[in-house]
Amino acid sequence: MDQDQLLPRDAWLASLPRSYTAAGTLLTDEAGRILVLKPNYRPGWQFAGGTIDLGEDALECARRELLEETGLDREIGRLLVVSWTHPSEALDHPAVHFVFDAGTVPVGTRIALQEAELEEYRWVTEEEAYQLLGEARGPRLRAALAARADGVVRVVAGTVTGI
Template sequence: MPADVFYAQLHRVIPASAGFVTDTGGRVLLVKPNYRELWGWPGGHVDEGETPEEGCARELREEVGLTLEVGRLLVVHWVPELDERPYPLVHFTFDCGTLPDGARITLQEEELDDWGFFTPDEADKVLPPWQAQRLRASVAARASGQLTYLS
């Protein structure tokens, strides 16, 4: 079988990544996109030619003006097709550390309306359920030192 035919038959996925950033109280940094109702992670799709770590670092710089070390992989999350997205998403969540305060955050106003730090219970009210599940898994993975896979 020719390589182009073989590869054309394979399942396609969209890679995405985000930074798990907390304040000194352990609350998680989330952002409010201006193009949907619910909040989300500082992160996004991995661009062609990028690794998930590079995509995470770029998205943190672009969305919230933070240049942080992209640390340990906490969660890999398989998210099925949703709404207009025709392929599943494979989401990588990296530990990007703790900020002493939010003073260094500069919001990307073209895409985002707001940012804030949230406890898991508070995040449950503003995140889609599958992202809230990822947040709780990230908190647990950081505490345990384990990598978590969600589907």
């Protein structure tokens, strides 16, 4: 391409797609149950996690959100999943979501739920987690569990019809 055909840098940057970016955690207890949280600002259940703040990287976000939402201050382990969600009627921009391994805690670990944003938490079996997480987050769980088992990071892509 000829240099004269290129957009000026500011125009080129403005033409690029923007995306929502978030990070979450897979946390299990010694009985193999998965921690899921029920937000009060939308239907459905989710992993501990949230939107990455300006000046923060995905790993920092995952640790901060786990602490804010559950009261658990844990070292966050390796990346398990990178998820890409295409824009849709439910989501006007693409979304990138990172899922990190937050490890395993003893059965009965106390959760200090962030009441400003969350209604409830549950430790659930894998099957129960798929039902609660639904089509938006279920594929991330399946990929995260596989990545935790074999050490291979997964990439998940799709379109969400309901958030």
